[in-house]
Amino acid sequence: MSYSTEIDSKGFTIINNVYSNIEIDKLISLIENITENETENATFRKSQDLFAIRQFHKEIPETLPFIFNENLKNIIESTFGKDYFITKSIYFDKPEKSNWFVAYHQDLTISVNRKIELDNFVNWTIKQNQFAVQPPKEILENNFTIRIHIDKTTKDNGALKVINNSHSKGILRIENLKIEKETICEVEKGGIMIMKPLLFHASNKTTNNERRRVIHIEFSKKELPDGLEWSEKTVLENLTANQIL
Known part of the structure; x- marks a missing residue:
């Protein structure tokens, strides 16, 4: 089964x-260089x-050439196309003793x-000078998310659990x-999970004292109407690790 077929049928791969x-290791080093020296940034959120x-990609742009290696670029293009x-x-970064959990939800904003x-643009919010809104379902259905796993992620340290094929049901309450079927999405260190935003997903507490670090990146190819723009829009062009080595 191809990645695109699996994503269409299950909502993730x-x-x-x-x-x-x-x-x-390079990604970890770049992240730690920033986080060790800057703790008052408004985009940083820290709790126990x-x-x-x-x-993230604007705060630490040096990571982008390493994130978008040839493997990832090929996966994106072969699965979703260009643009x-x-x-x-x-x-x-979910610490080793984290009690943080997230109930089942869709990513709607x-x-x-x-x-x-x-x-059809509803439920406006603003936090730290960042506007968020729920767009029409057609925009969300076109988008996808890639989660890059810096640590091995299992059911014991907060791996996502998802409801298979729930992305095809539209926007609804859980x-x-x-x-019909629930899957715990365990991912090896250096692996990725691709998912659709309307897929219902949740995360449990950590029980094995193992850290879980994930880079979550959302993508679209839809332009927004009437002067509205994606606030974090970044076009992927010619990113290679050689640029910053």
Whole structure:
């Protein structure tokens, strides 16, 4: 089964061995260089259960040539085609003793540059000068997310659990969804998970005292209407590790 067929039918796929240990070590080094020296940044969120960096690809752009290695670029193009761009990115670091968990949900909002009253753009919010809105279902259905696993992720340290094929049911409340099959998405260090934003997903508490670090990147190829723009839009062009080695 091809990646695109699996994503269409299940809403997700897992691909291991996308990154070498050297590439993962380089990503860790770049992240730690920033996080050790800057703790007051508004896009950083730190608690005993979670450390997160919003707008990750803008905060640490040096990581991009390593993230978009030949393996990942080939996977994106062969699975989705060309013309996709980054719309949002977040780095999650779930510590060894984290009690943080997330209930089942869909990823329904996008980050935009300003608030404009438009048909079918609803549930506006603003946090730390960042506007977010729920766009029409057609935009969300076109998008996809890649989660890059810096650590081995299992059911014991917060691997996502998903409801298979729930992305095909539209936007709905979890209590209205008939659950036919649930999967725990365990991923090796250096592997990725690709998922659709409307796929219902959740995460449990950590129970094995093992860290879980993930780079979460969302993609689209849809332009927004009437002057509304993706606030984190970054076009992928000619990114190679040689640029920053």
